[in-house]
Amino acid sequence: MRRLFERLGDYAAQPQTVAGFLRAHHGHRHMVRRVQMAADRPFAEIRDNLIGAEMMPIDILRCKLAFFGATRFDPRSDRWVRICMFQNAPFPHELASSRADDWAYPPLSEAPS
Structure with missing residues (x-):
């Protein structure tokens, strides 16, 4: 084709x-x-030279991981990165007592005991 x-x-x-x-x-x-x-969404596609010598695959990986909720990227090298998933997200038993719309990883008001 x-x-x-x-x-x-x-x-x-x-x-x-x-x-x-x-x-x-x-x-x-x-x-x-x-x-x-x-056409009217400038961030809908990766617009980078993916075969360029200066292109680092880890940069695309960070972008993809951010879509899945990854935060606090801790790059260890140009080959891998440590991330935190769902930081400060409520546990299932906490969902009923909190506002579900406001849990996009807000900081905790108190440290858990």
Whole structure:
């Protein structure tokens, strides 16, 4: 299957709607949807030279881990990082007595005894 970019090049001289393109090449519908969704979201995709000599994979790992709730990154080298997951999140038995909307890792008011 030819890549989306190559297929679009075939249509440069004869512009048409996205729907018309997808009728002819329905295999590209998922990629077109992704492109459309990312158009007005500047942080939807990694925009870095992933094959550049100065690129460090640990930087992308930190970004990904932050989406999963990782905090307090403690880099040990350029190869691995120590993190804290769900710091200050309530325990299951504490959820009923606290406001669930406010537990995005707030600092504890008191140290546990």
